[in-house]
Amino acid sequence: MSHRLLMIEDDQNLAAMVGEYLAESGMKVTAFYAALPGLQALEKDGWDAVILDVMLPDIDGFEVCRRIRTHSDIPILMLTAKGEEMDKVVGLELGADDYLAKPFSPRELLARLRAIIRRHTPGGLNKQNKSLNFGRLEVDSQARQVRVGGVTKDLTGHQFDILEVMAQNPGRVLSRDRLMDLVRGEELEAFDRSIDVHISRIRAAIEDDPKKPCRIITVRGSGYVFASKQDGSSVE
């Protein structure tokens, strides 16, 4: 399926490269180098998503996002340079669906774009029930599915429950007891004995290298931490 993307980015070379890269995955990118022509083009139908840079020659990218949201719920992915106020980008205040910090990896750009387009597709996910995203990992509570880079991974119901609870508490040390309280599985006791086994199964499914887990980290003597920052190699 081919998607049509509208990109507003003042760096023409970057826009061209993004276009070239995404074309390989069947996405057609039309680039605009300033906000106003981009907004104008957006008035026509047929776009699947918007890639929006924050720093633009005419209008601030945050403002562009706000204007788009007044009349459209098209998925928006914002490109920011770290150091900009990214907390505002996503969420209610601006209504962008996701953001990527420059310099981003093209593969991650593709994965994020796919995720926001899929969430928006009619018959796809309910917007109120957003899935949880951590880098290339996507925990989809609605469909009870977990995807890494867009590829669905197999997990049992219990394992998904554990993963979901962890993903809802990123950056917190969760003891085994606390994990059990949060999951409240029906087969609590059986679950108790095998929690470490479940964790290793989940790791096998979602970690790039299960021997060196980066998403679910063991803190000896305390429990597990679901990393709040995944697949990002540098600090914001």
Next chain:
Amino acid sequence: MKRLYLRIYFTFILILILFGVLASATWYLLPEDKGHKPFFDGFGTVLKQIIPKHGSSKEDLQQALEQLSMAFPGQLSLRSDNGELLAVVGRPLRPPHPKRKHSGWLRSKGRGPAWAINLSDGRWLMVKPEHNSSRHLGFLATIALLAGLLAIGVYPLAKSLTGRIERLKSQVNKLGAGELSTRVLIEGKDEVAALASSFNRAAQKIEKLVASHKSLLASVSHELRTPLTRIRMGIELLDNDERRDLCNRMSKDVLELDDLIGELLLASRLDTLDRLENSEEVDLLALLAEEAVVVGAEVEGESVLVWGDKRLLRRLIRNLMENARRYGGNSGIESSVNHVDNFARLRVSDHGEGIPQEEVEHIFKPYYKPIAAKDSNFGGVGLGLSLVKQIANHHGGDATYFKRENGGSTFEVTLALNVNRA
């Protein structure tokens, strides 16, 4: 604190008192006004006609003096040239100094204030005009009242003089506290008004400078990172199996460069930041565990929640881990988080060679690179540890270094548990 208006006020009061003292002293000490002399001498000649001659009976003299006292109410004493009292009304008055020749005021204590009139035959008549003592008190009271009124009246005057300076002071304090839009109302046209308008100009410049600094940081970040993104994208588009190694190395270089830009911008931002912009509850142990995974460090301790900027704290931990990885000699990194009193204590230790004693005091300074790192390819610009300290300071804590007994280094960071709560 000594208040300026109080000093002005007390200076004024002091001047008032000094003036009174000096004026009285002058009256006592200055030579007599010779202009009165003819008047007194003439008066003496007249009196000589009225008062019976030298050698008359005491009764006659006494009677004459009493008559005189009807015209001049007060105390009168008539003395011969050798000071003998010839007649008296009221309390006897002491004679003038034996060497004195001319009529005039008697001012010395015990004698005056009284008139001494030379009757030009060697006799002296001393006259002390009658004082109404209650009037005297009334006069003193009036003076005191006037002084009091002056003192009260001057107080608001002194206060209004310095009031504008105090208002200026409070505005300068506001500016110092970070309210850069603070301006002062310019009152009057004097030096204080000139100071106020200089302050306003300075404040405007500072506000402009800080704003341009902020926008510069944002645009520098953007301008540098957009080409980096192109490079990264180019590398991945190039990516093929033959040169996979080279591509991976180049990707790493891009990320290192990105990290460097981040450090430089952060150092510049932290310099001007006086309080944290984004604060939330952060689980330090979890954060430590996340970053420990990257360098394969051991983690132990207890879950400690601190209030702080998660991105900055992650940067702090990452820099410590990175530092230990660089200089720790590949022999394992240990890290821990604990509660200690009102602080969270975070430690990162390695088994490297440690830092030479003479370098220890420099390691937290910005752009300082250890001698050992200068000729090797350790990378970095020497901002890592200075950022650690800056971030710790912004979280009400500090960073310290100590050598381990069995070799290696320990970096300890303390973070306040209950400050910075926005």
